[in-house]
Amino acid sequence: MFEQGLFITAELQVKPDIDLDTAIAAIHSFCEGMNSEKGCSMALPLQDRENPRRFIFWERYEDKAAFEHHFQAEHTQKFIQSGLTELVQAFETQLLTEQK
Numbered sequence: 001m002f003e004q005g006l007f008i009t010a011e012l013q014v015k016p017d018i019d020l021d022t023a024i025a026a027i028h029s030f031c032e033g034m035n036s037e038k039g040c041s042m043a044l045p046l047q048d049r050e051n052p053r054r055f056i057f058w059e060r061y062e063d064k065a066a067f068e069h070h071f072q073a074e075h076t077q078k079f080i081q082s083g084l085t086e087l088v089q090a091f092e093t094q095l096l097t098e099q100k
Contacts, residue, residue, distance in 0.1 A: 003095075005041070006067050008059040010090040015083070020052060023084045027055060033075030034059065039066025055085070067092075 014023040027045050034043030039062040048054035061067040070076055 004097075005094075006061045006064055007093045007095070008057070008061070008067065008090060009093065010057040010059070011088040012055045012057065012085040013088050014053040014055070014085050016053075018084050023053075026079060026082055026084050030075055030079040031057075033073065033079075034070065037066070037070055037073055039063065040070060054088075 014020060024047075031043045031045050034040050037043075040059065041062070042058065042060040044058045046056045046058065048056070059067075061070065
């Protein structure tokens with residue numbers, strides 16, 4: 001099980017004029033880069049079964065600083081600048097703690 005940290009859930013949509021196979025290859029490469037980042041222990045892309053152009057990313061970072069560093073990484077900047085997807089929404093969450 002995971003320890004406490006910063007969990008990100010992000011919904012991305014592949015733009016209509018982008019070839020889906022090209023976008024999927026870029027998403028795989030992007031997640032490989034994220035999984036190699038210091039402070040990132042999980043970057044998992046999930047593809048919607050009914051809308052294959054919709055992706056949900058599950059990410060876990062040690063802390064807010066690691067998440068902020070993620071946006072400075074070369075692979076993140078390359079993915080953003082590619083313009084293949086648009087961010088629909090994102091959530092910062094944490095593990096549910098036990099009630100006292």
